[in-house]
Amino acid sequence: MKDYATLRDIQDDLARGTVSCADLVKHHLRVIHLKKHLNAFLSVYEEEALKQASFIDHKIKSGTAGRLAGLVVGIKDVFAYKHHPLQAGSKILDGFISPYNATAIQRLLDEDAIIIGRQNCDEFAMGSSNENSAFGPVLNDADNTRVPGGSSGGSAVAVQAGMCRISVGSDTGGSVRQPAAFCGVVGLKPTYSRISRYGLIAYASSFDCVGIFGTNVEDVAHVLEVIAGADEYDSTVSKKPVLQYPKELSQPPNKKYKVACFRETIDSPGLQTEIKKNLLDNLDKLKTAGHTVDALDFPLLEYSLPTYYILATAEASSNLSRFDGVRYGYRSPSTSDLQSLYKKTRTEAFGKEVQKRILLGTFVLSASYYDAYYTKAQRVRQLIRNKMQEIFKTYDFILMPTAPTTAFKLGEHTSDPLEMYLADLFSVLANVAGVPGISVPCGVDGKGLPIGLQILANDFEEANLLQFSAYLMKLN
Numbered sequence: 106m107k108d109y110a111t112l113r114d115i116q117d118d119l120a121r122g123t124v125s126c127a128d129l130v131k132h133h134l135r136v137i138h139l140k141k142h143l144n145a146f147l148s149v150y151e152e153e154a155l156k157q158a159s160f161i162d163h164k165i166k167s168g169t170a171g172r173l174a175g176l177v178v179g180i181k182d183v184f185a186y187k188h189h190p191l192q193a194g195s196k197i198l199d200g201f202i203s204p205y206n207a208t209a210i211q212r213l214l215d216e217d218a219i220i221i222g223r224q225n226c227d228e229f230a231m232g233s234s235n236e237n238s239a240f241g242p243v244l245n246d247a248d249n250t251r252v253p254g255g256s257s258g259g260s261a262v263a264v265q266a267g268m269c270r271i272s273v274g275s276d277t278g279g280s281v282r283q284p285a286a287f288c289g290v291v292g293l294k295p296t297y298s299r300i301s302r303y304g305l306i307a308y309a310s311s312f313d314c315v316g317i318f319g320t321n322v323e324d325v326a327h328v329l330e331v332i333a334g335a336d337e338y339d340s341t342v343s344k345k346p347v348l349q350y351p352k353e354l355s356q357p358p359n360k361k362y363k364v365a366c367f368r369e370t371i372d373s374p375g376l377q378t379e380i381k382k383n384l385l386d387n388l389d390k391l392k393t394a395g396h397t398v399d400a401l402d403f404p405l406l407e408y409s410l411p412t413y414y415i416l417a418t419a420e421a422s423s424n425l426s427r428f429d430g431v432r433y434g435y436r437s438p439s440t441s442d443l444q445s446l447y448k449k450t451r452t453e454a455f456g457k458e459v460q461k462r463i464l465l466g467t468f469v470l471s472a473s474y475y476d477a478y479y480t481k482a483q484r485v486r487q488l489i490r491n492k493m494q495e496i497f498k499t500y501d502f503i504l505m506p507t508a509p510t511t512a513f514k515l516g517e518h519t520s521d522p523l524e525m526y527l528a529d530l531f532s533v534l535a536n537v538a539g540v541p542g543i544s545v546p547c548g549v550d551g552k553g554l555p556i557g558l559q560i561l562a563n564d565f566e567e568a569n570l571l572q573f574s575a576y577l578m579k580l581n
Contacts, residue, residue, distance in 0.1 A: 106132040112270065112324045115175045119165055126158035126165070126175055126219065133177045133221055137268045143244045145259040145268060147182055148190055148223040161217045171217035173331060176324075178218045179269040181226050181260045185304035186210050193306045194228040194238040194256075197454035198434040207304020208339065209273060209315050209332040216331050221269050225259030228456045229425065230275050230308045232256045233283060233528040234518065237458045242515060245287060247554055251512040254284030254528075257316070261288040264318045271328055272318040277308050278413050279507075279532025281316030282544035286507035286557020289546040291574070293317045293325050296564050297539040298343040300329075301336035309420035310341075312413070312536045322545070322575040326350035329567060345565055353568040358576055362396045364388070365500040367403040370531060377510045379550040384506055387547060387558060390580045391504075401496065405489050406534065412489065413533040414526065415469050415482040422466025425459070461522070486537050493538040497563035502573055504560055506531050507544040511554035531559060541567050545574050547581050 106128065109115045118124040137149055154177070164170040180186060183193050185203040192198040206214070213220070227237040235243040235258025243258040245251040246266040253262045257274030261284035264272050274281045276294035285292025293316055300315040307313060315332065319325040327350070334347040366388060371381060392398050430436035430450030437449035455463070469478040496503065509530050518525040535542035541564070544557040560577065562570040 111321055112173070112176055112327055119175050126161045127155060129175060129177055130154045130158040130219060130221065133267070133269055136266060137222070140246065140266050140268065142249070143246055143262050143266060144225055144241055145243055145262040145266065146179065146222045147192070147225050147240055147259070150189070150220060150222050154219050154221045157219050161219065164217065171215065173213065173216040173218040173327065176218045176271055176328075177221050177269045178213055179222050179224045179260060179263045179272045180210060180220060181257050181272065181274040182223050183226060183230055183275050183306045184210050184273065186220065186223070190223065191306070192239075193230070194226045194240060195454065195456065195459070196239045196435055197428045197430075197450070199454075201434050205304065208301035208336045210304065212332045213273070213328070218271075224257075224263055224272060226274075227256035227258070228459050229306065229421070230256040230277055230280055231421070231458050231462055233279070233525055234513070235259065235284070236515065236519060237456055239456060244515075245512050247289065248512065248552070251514055251554070252287065254287035254508070254512065256280040257318070258284050260318050261285055261290060261292065264288070264290045264320060270319070271324060273328075273332075274316045274318060275305055275308075276314045276316040276536065277312045278417060278536050279529045281318065282535075282542055282557070282559055283508050283528065283532050285318060285544040286546075286559075287512040287555065289549070289555030289557070291319050291322055291325055291546070292544045292557075293329065293571075294535055294542045295329065295333065295567055296343070296541045297536075298341055299541070299565065299567065300333050301339040301342045303336055303338035307424040309417035310424060311420060312417055314536070322571050322578065323351060323354055326354050326571050343565070348568045350568055350571055354571055354575060356572075358572055362391070362502060362573060363500045364391055364396055364398045365401050365496055365503045366398065367406060367503070367505060368400050369403055369406045370505045371400065373509065373530070375509045375527060375530065376506060377550070380506050380510070380556055383547055383556050384504070384558060387577065387580065388504065394580070399500070403492070405485075405492055408485050409489055409534045409537045410526065410530055412482045412485045413529070413537050414465070415478050416486065418462045418466035419470050419479055420466070421462050422470060425463055430454070489534070490538045493540060494563070501569065502560050502562055504558065507557035507559040508532065511550045511552070511556060535561055540564055541570055543570055543574050545578050547577075
């Protein structure tokens with residue numbers, strides 16, 4: 106199979122008849138079977154994908170195919186896909202079959218994308234390494250002894266390894282951008298409310314965003330254009346018009362950008378030396394190209410991580426109360442009454458990390474600590490957002506590392522939760538502030554592990570963010 110650079114190249118060959126959707130699906134299925142040991146997919150919809158491919162091939166011949174014809178997509182195991190399993194990487198949803206489609210999934214199908222399977226993830230999207238899944242860890246294709254990042258690790262690895270062209274994941278505190286950095290692919294978290302969350306299993310509702318993985322910015326732009334926009338099923342989604350992101354991307358930038366970086370990230374003691382050098386080199390390249398680059402003080406950065414974990418666990422405590430063994434999913438067989446049903450079902454079926462976050466969230470919401478933790482964290486969140494908005498009045502973008510290190514070894518941080526949570530040090534800021542962010546691959550470290558750089562922009566500036574990201578990748 107030809108190594109296609111973009112979806113546009115695929116569609117050119119589809120139109121010429123030199124390749125078919127069925128050929129594309131068969132190619133990705135071969136890769137999935139060849140790299141099964143990576144544990145990226147929980148379900149592979151082989152027959153269904155081939156049948157859909159054949160149907161779309163007929164549509165291409167008749168000139169009625171949708172905008173995403175030829176695009177093979179994998180979906181993280183947190184999205185509702187009608188008549189298919191949905192478990193959020195958890196035992197507690199054993200046997201659950203979704204009765205409807207998430208809005209993002211429906212819009213992909215409407216434009217003739219082909220869904221090839223369901224991807225592994227940290228349980229209920231809680232994790233930074235994809236080691237918390239009830240179905241076992243996902244392995245990084247660059248080095249099978251290392252994690253792919255989390256929680257959307259399976260989605261990142263699937264794109265990294267060529268198992269699919271695009272993955273749709275979720276980003277609550279960096280769960281798209283951090284694994285994208287660890288796996289050397291592009292990972293976009295749009296502005297909060299840019300994409301409907303209808304049909305996305307909730308972890309922390311005021312942070313959750315639908316995100317997109319791809320090998321290039323152009324493909325990500327195509328998918329964003331299709332799945333973004335207003336939705337009658339989600340009252341929190343923005344009604345702002347959706348731009349033609351690929352068209353905006355095709356127009357080369359004719360301006361000099363103003364780029365900020367934070368001294369706190371550059372001087373962070375936990376920042377890997379090679380990532381720091383990579384960041385500084387890219388800032389120098391931008392300066393040389395005539396763009397303005399300024400280092401700013403952002404003392405609120407150190408508060409973004411505790412703010413995130415206080416508020417996200419509080420919301421998780423509320424959201425996950427619906428999983429109790431009464432209506433669907435796993436139910437403990439050794440119960441004697443309703444109370445024991447709740448307790449035993451949740452104890453047996455929730456993993457340790459999920460239990461920990463539910464307990465932490467319940468604690469910060471308790472009467473004695475609500476004001477001391479939850480209320481104070483909400484105030485700090487508003488301060489962080491206000492400061493970010495102030496910065497974006499002067500600067501177009503903020504450039505920073507996606508993660509403090511490259512991919513760490515499997516099991517390296519499992520015994521120390523603080524070390525694991527620090528993996529989110531630079532990624533949670535975009536979720537706390539609600540702004541869009543993207544991780545783009547920018548070289549490798551001395552061990553050949555991918556390095557990702559993160560770019561943040563102001564609300565609903567995805568078009569400029571994608572354009573600048575493509576520009577930055579060309580500089581490398």
